[in-house]
Amino acid sequence: MTSVIKYYAGINSVAVIGNYLPRQCGIATFTTDLVEGLSAEAPDINCWAAAMNDKPEGYPYPDNVRFEINQNKLSDYRTASQFLNINQTDIVCVQHEYGIFGGPAGSHLLKLLADLRMPVVTTLHTVLKDPAPEYRAVMHKLADLSDKLVVMSHKASDFLNDVYAVPEEKIVFIHHGIPDTPFIDSSFYKDKFGVEGKKVLLTFGLISPNKGIENVLHALPAIISKHPDVAYIVLGTTHPHILKSHGDAYRIMLQQLVRKLDIGEQVIFQNRFVELKELCEFLGIADIYVTPYLEEAQITSGTLAYAMGTGKAIVSTPYWYASEMLADGRGRIVPFSNPDAIAEQIIDLLDNDVDRHAMRKKAYTFSREAVWREVSRKYLQVFNEVRQNRIRNPRPRHSYVENIKAITNFELPEINLDHLKAFTDDTGILQHANYTIPDRAHGYCTDDNARALLVAAMGQKYLPTNGLGLDFLTGHYLGFLLYAYNEKNGRFRNFMTYSRQWLEEIGSEDAHGRAIWCIGKAVAFLDEPGHLAMSTTLFNKALPAAENFRSPRAIAFCLVGIHAYLDKFSGDSDVRRIRNVLSERIFDQFSSQATHDWPWLENALNYANGKLCHALLLSGRRMQRGDMVDMGLKALKWLLDIQTENRHIVPIGCNGWYEKGGLRARFDQQPVEVNAMVEACVEAFNVTRDQTWFENAVMCFNWFLGHNDLNMPLYDSKTGGCRDGLMADGINQNQGAESSLAWLLSLLTLQNLYAEETLNQWASQKTT
Structure with a gap:
């Protein structure tokens, strides 16, 4: 414990603001894992969450959620800042995604941050390359109000420098956290899921039209002709907001496409939001993980990080995060919306066990720095750095909200x-x-x-x-x-x-x-x-x-x-x-x-x-x-x-x-x-x-x-x-x-x- 104390000496309370499980979204999973990781690494710190609600009644949160904020209610942001100040929180860590906060471009959050007395560390889950004016303005202000900005890719750091003129010393890179799982053979759990003897392809995460799953389905007939023992699992529920606004139209389209292509025997839809233990088991049975997103503008991906962390061979389209993480032979990149290229790479990997296992090992070894134990330690180091800097250089309270x-x-x-x-x-x-x-x-x-x-x-x-x-x-x-x-x-x-x-x-x-x-x-x-x-x-x-x-x-x-x-x-x-x-x-x-x-x-x-x-x-x-x-x-x-x-x-x-x-x-x-x-x-x-x-x-x-x-x-x-x-x-x-x-x-x-x-x-x- 002595070697860890130096990372957070003097820090007694950390509040993490973001979505939180059981709300179903990637930010909620990340925030929950971060709070639990910090608590495990520094058990003497009181680490808790302030959860963003997208519906008035909220969710049945666990005890470590101590405050809830209605994302569309401006007065809740003011009350939250008062709560954080009164409770003498030492550090506030914000999980930032524009859409989870109220106001134009999520600007309600700025009111909360401007009223805080303690240092703020903001993790950026989205960094836009070509932002609309209101998004650019919010990011500028967010950078000004934050003592440090955490990014999960080097591309995001480049954008902050080049597009938003954020100084390098304000930016810190920390990997997207992942569970620490063993490097196991993919056959280990296959009997549990009814795919014993199959070569399993997997895509997981909340389902929405930008995922590009239809391109994998179009690639499957060619793959099956070479490897008839292939099974493709699509794991995840439809994103709750997509479901509310558009229904399950995308999933229905995918199911109709499966029937049209006559690949129903090879495709398994698991319409569930699974807990971490079962998710790791699903990842364990995959021989190849496929992430076929349709657009490059994704600066991080928890699903890709998880797949690398469990040692999967990966085929992906070249969105920003994938291009960076899968470099140097850690995965295969295919063009956007190109089923033929997807089929070619998957067939090649299934044909060549040696290449596939070498890729798995590279991805797994690279990801050891991203396990939550290591990520939590790096966050604690950043928290201690901003706290010490604030002691040496006190910042005046921002007054624009009072105006x-x-x-x-x-x-x-x-x-x-x-x-x-x-x-x-x-x-x-x-x-x-x-x-x-x-x-x-x-x-x-x-x-x-x-x-x-x-x-x-x-x-x-x-x-x-x-x-x-x-x-x-x-x-x-x-x-x-x-x-x-x-x-x-x-x-x-x-x-x-x-x-x-x-x-x-x-x-x-x-x-x-x-x-x-x-x-x-x-x-x-x-x-x-x-x-x-x-x-x-x-x-x-x-x-x-x-x-x-x-x-x-x-x-x-x-x-x-x-x-x-x-x-x-x-x-x-x-x-x-x-x-x-x-x-x-x-x-x-x-x-x-x-x-x-x-x-x-x-x-x-x-x-x-x-x-x-x-x-x-x-x-x-x-x-x-x-x-x-x-x-x-x-x-x-x-x-x-x-x-x-x-x-x-x-x-x-x-x-x-x-x-x-x-x-x-x-x-x-x-x-x-x-x-x-x-x-x-x-x-x-x-x-x-x-x-x-x-x-x-x-x-x-x-x-x-x-x-x-x-x-x-x-x-x-x-x-x-x-x-x-x-x-x-x-x-x-x-x-x-x-x-x-x-x-x-x-x-x-x-x-x-x-x-x-x-x-x-x-x-x-x-x-x-």
Whole structure:
């Protein structure tokens, strides 16, 4: 024990943050093994876990999980940092994968880390080579908040240096941990699994479409022709998030392919998540382990590490981790999606026992540094190093989160899509409600399905979408809009009965404009190829009709969608031309009508007023038109001035609106009006970087939470919906689609604003 003490002298408590068994995923297995390995190597350290939950009820964790964090609930991250600080934890070790933390690109984690007082060691399970801006920003901040970054491949270290400019002294390489198993003959356990006398090929892990198992199946007929005694075992359940969002379609496809290729006698599907002991037995019976992943962008793989650690001959595609680990004859590399190459290498290995066993020995010997005993010791060395360095060089607490809190003074609610899902059937989202129940008597409308599409698209961009089903919902809403578009006249129909009968052939200009707004934004947010292609096609079909619109709100809706579309396809010259035409048209309407005391384009204020300012600000910023920006800011400031009382927003009521020179209607106040003001204030902040606009956006948002005339919340935290309006005598208790979608759009907008401003403030602090 004396030789080990030096690695962790003075460290009494270590907390590991990550997923944890019995949650079924690779991160959970790794975190569990790391906690157990550290506890075995340093039994006098109190090593425990803070587990990330992807569902509110969590999992039946063992006793060494002492804290649970709902990944989508921002306040849980703050509470977790308080818990870690109060318990005087000496070291926090984070298992980082973007998708297991909430917020855009997993940015909620940054709040937790920024509030910690102790050193942080972060293990990176994913390092992106070509990150989107939000992922790059999160990694930069994560590196800044971590005392050390642990990588499990040298390629990951190269990426951190070259792509993220992380200094080498901050990076440490430690192998992916593996169990310490003996080097045994593959025949030892075969009788137990019913494959005695067979040459066993094995692929294991959670099943998902990127695994490429179909390529091994296509290779099997050629292999069987040379070695009819081959059996191929596919071990593992479908990934829980894939199962929830897409069902078992991939496994079913594989099973159908087995039947088509007539290889059912040789293929065994073990649809189970097995414990470590049984997993090692499965690995023990394998003669060749096959890892046929479809893409190179995988920086580590626990399944490959386990296979090498049990001394398997391995055939793999050249994803990053495999190319590095299987170098120098430790495995065979084949091209992606090439069944013939897979068959050739497997046949060659089965034909040549000497080569196969030499490869096994090289892999096993190489992996001795990766057994958990050795890996745990290296982690303890790193923990001791960062602790000693922190003692010598104390770090000031990071203040960027406190800056945000000073502005907002409240935590944003957690996203809740239950109401959205309850109102969506196989046609689309129903528009009206009786209290919290969908009112089928009023059917559907394009307006609401367009806004629902935007919520689903924003959610896929900004939220950890595992298990939320947003991809499925996106398809529903896109399908509705595709059906709503009338090819004969190039316009959207709006209202549909519950029996799917359209009530008109042409909807209003406003309905068409809202559709273009939301489809254009969806183009900017969506990545799934089919959904992106469909939304892009529909946008380009529907846009020409808008060139002749005269309704200022329809034009404003269109402009917001156009600018979002151009964020992805900036080179589309025809869309830019229409953008210029519509921007000039709405600007001319303002210029010709606005006066000093009534800086507006009409003699009345009615609905979606904030969207007009929003469109002007977007056009002015993107077209470098200072006059448009000035007009938008002036009009928006005026709107806020006349709609703000006692530091809360009082939107123009729809029961009479506000005629110039007349009395302003105070009620019914509508959620959709507040949403327009939230988004306009956020755009004003983006244009000016004036913190006042940030504060105004939050003030408007607080209307939903009860900072309004009646001090009553419209958001229903139980259902996830929003009540339909603020009346003189109370709240309209119906929770229709328009109101609930306005709430969700506002919440998503604020969540993204928080994350972006957090990262911007950090970047500003770093440059100064």
